[in-house]
Amino acid sequence: MLRPHPAVLRRLVDEYEALAAAEAGRGPAEQNPRARDLAYTLCVSTGTRDVERALEAARQWLATAPAPVREPAAPMAGQRMPVTEPA
Secondary structure (H helix, E strand, C coil): CCCCCHHHHHHHHHHHHHHHHHHCCCCCHHHCHHHHHHHHHHHHHHCCCCHHHHHHHHHHHHHHCCCCCCCCCCCCCCCCCCCCCCC
């Protein structure tokens, strides 16, 4: 099964949880159209049919995901890339 990129999955989980917390006093988060869309996307992304199971699967995947690799910053205009000498 294909898995979503960890950064995308993290964003989906964070946004859903934030909406759910904001909606806690007003009723189920699924009543909010954006929360409903996020729940659907989380379920599709994790191969589940229930948002709670989707969140559980997403958290497990994120816990075992490799740390993101940071690309070196591109040089600004007018700057040269550093040259490394062969060993």
